[in-house]
Amino acid sequence: MLWPARLVLESAPEFGGSPDVRYGFVDVRGKLVVPQRYEDYVYCPDATGRTAFLIASLAGRRAEVFDLGGKLLTRTPTATAECGGADHVVITEDVWGETDRHNSGLVNVTTGKVVVPVAKDRHVDVVDARTVNVSDPSREYFLDLTTGKKTSHKGWLVEYADPGDGKLLAARAQRHRDSSQSGKVGFIDRSGAWAVPAEFSDATGFANGYSVVGLGQQSTFLNTAFQHVGGVWDEVRAIEEPGGSVLGYRVTLASDQGLLGPDLRVVVPPGPVSITCDGEASGACSVVAGASATLVVLPEGTTTAMPAGFSQALSPFFLADEVDPDFSDSNRVYAISAGVTVELAGTTSCTGVGTAWAACDSGSGMAPPVVIDTAGRVTPFATAQAVPDPSPDKGVAYYWVTAGTYQGFVDAKGTWRYRESCFTQL
Template sequence: MSGAKWWGTLAIATFSMWSVNSSVAWSFSDTSTHWGQACIEQLSQRKLVNGYPNGTFRPNQTVTRAEFAVLMLNAFHNLPRSQRAPTFRDVPTTYWAYRAIQDAAARQLFSGYPDGTFKPTQAIPRVQAIAIATNALNHPAPDQPDAVLRQYFDDAAQVPTYAKRAIATGTLNRLVVNYPQVKQLRPNQAATRGEVAVLLCQALASSQPELGQTVPSQYIAGNQSGFAIPPAAGGFGQFSQGLTVAQKDGRYGYIDTAGKTAIAPRFNVALPFSEGFAAVGAVPDAEGTRWGYIDRQGQWLVEPQFASAKPFSAGLAAVRVGNKVGFIDRTGKLVISPQFDDALPFSEGLAAAQLNQQWGFINPQGQWVIPIQPYGSVAPFSEGLAQVERNNRIGFIDKTGTVVIPLQFAGAQSFAGGLAAVQTAESRWGYIDKSGKLVIPPQFYRAQSFAEGLAGVLIADKWGFINAQGAIAIPAQFYAPQAQAGNGTSVVAEDVAVVSPFSGGLAMARLGNKAGFIDKSGKFAIAPQFADANSFSEGLAYVNLSGRWSTQAPGPEGPYLTQLEGGEWGYIRAPGR
């Protein structure tokens, strides 16, 4: 029995993705020095690949088209059949991989050659393997694939025309791994077992992120700038005071801006740092999670004792004791007794507090400065004014509680830079000054607060930026991603952020399914290559590579939930940092 026949037959019989001998679990005698060792071992532990009876893996041995068809069929067996399987004149029904080749072709994972052959024993070129894996994942393709290839590969000219779009797509989605020279694609060279294993790790990373963490990042094409902090660090969200929350094994801790563990993950919930302290939840007891506060060294400022806790602001933090909310100071002392139904953080010397379904504002001594009123909701003070809402109409009060801008707007945002975005009854957004005068007429479908002199606005179906005079500073050109609905159609993900406010001179901006970062001239300082991205904070931005937007459509009323599925999250550093 030939090696190829043995491999494929057992692969199909055991539904292993790649198998010669299922008795080998992991740890091969010939992979200890191989650059893809970690990936190969992880795949082996999951019984996705196996080695040979003598305990070897043979990572440098080439892979045939038939063998790769078996691998791809099992890796993507959930893909529906989209066509009738063709008949290849060199793949008889008695061939060991006949069924796998037929099924892979029916799922459009593979196609044959113009002469009607499949060439099952031909060593598969790297370009074919990468293109097939890319097409199976159905990532959106870039508009200019040639430009992408030239940007990332010194041998881009060697990529066959038929594969350019797929290879460019795979590159932007971190599927292409080149060892030892990351800019050498070697597209027409036969793929080895080690290379195919690493390709599989990258292809499965969106659903199994830990597999993507096994691949050395310096060899991932399109990742030359690399994650400043890789997904393996476990961080998420924005940095605050040099730290961000990180997760490992279901516990939460903190990492620093170098991606190093600063506070070991030992909490079951954690919030960002503020004023040198962070609210964290300890292991739940019979009454539920108990909250306390730690310092930047992870030492307890306040032992876990509260039913809930909010970040510090102006030296005070809101905590819930039983069913009432009060405030503690930085020593952990309750300086405002628990007496409110809810409360917001202090801002500009006052904190909103709720009692009996009404809102007012208190000072740091807990005294009512603005007595409770029948407001349905309020927002913290910003630039001397605070939003208040009653009967679905929003206005603004000053620090005496006087309504200085009548409750008349259908929507509003807090003041920033002397202006506030407001939504009129006609559902258009404009901007008012602190006297309530509309200084930028309502003309936008959506609008953001000003930040660093610019504000994002939606004009027709695209976003741009205006300046404080209402003039277009960056033309409307950014648009929402396409999300895949359950019925197979694509819909515009209208509930996904298309642009973010400027921070550190950069703003996230989308061109459909890819997000990048623009400067204040509107030029992309970081090319659109991420499935999702957050604003820069302290020189770092949290971004997702290779995720996919999807939406659920319950019926004729259309989609109601858009979410990002899979991909790898990590941090990139701002240019020049």
């Protein structure tokens, strides 16, 4: 397995921009086997869903594909590449100045063979590990990566929509890359036939047996028996964990908000409350009603009253106060299991970091960055980021931290597993 090692080239960029970061990769022996020179990376699964290889990219250069030992498998013909099913990579030439316009193809990384050549306005999207959808201006078809069989279909898959379980796929009755100008949405099955006619204004893939479908200006849920369930709402927002699994839904009707579990059971009845579920909070939501606040953790739906003065859910393990709602800035952090409040040196922005810590950083240098553990203690680390396990559904594996002049991987107890100087140069 390879783990991403970060190198910050510019830690305090001008005008509040993001730091310039490069990634390399450390193997299971704790050795840096791929130099820190890439701007982005993605892990790709095999047919069983296990991580098989990774794609690393740097703007202006051909993307590179590595096996999990750090061996270079191939360089793709294009700078843009993404996972394309088991042992395959989607290669893309972006059309400069044209939003959502690109020319794609498909490469087998094991053989180096171009399976689907790059063509004008061709889009290739993954359906599952063994199937991709190839969309040309005149037609679309499913391509079986194992047999090479092509299955044409009349619908046009909703591009960028999560295919969900992949059995029923959201599709439009006509092709148009600008969704605001596209027709109605329905669902096609794997034979290419319409399972549900195109009658919705929009739709997501099925997650836990449900799709969110649009009814004009409102939304509801569709189950696998094609029944409308779960009520009708002005807005439905899926709450997802970092890996993409749906943990529940925040629903809005007029000025009322509520929470539903992934099975659509009511967790928080709709009412005059304000609900915030941060995408990095691992399913933790804050439900604020007047001066009181409650922590709700999805998908279980457990509820805990927050201590007076706290209203931010950083994670299932940490809370924070909120001194500036526009920026979610805080002066205090509360470690839930220990019942300990940590006073920060100044107003900072805090986030939960996996199951181990909360990290706070003012971003302006007015207050020092700190990392707090679940016992409410300030750790020796200045920064910490969760590093998810490359294998699906394994959660956080390690944490990338900085401490003094060092940076590297630690486990949840803070034990160093790999360490290097922060001043490493390219």
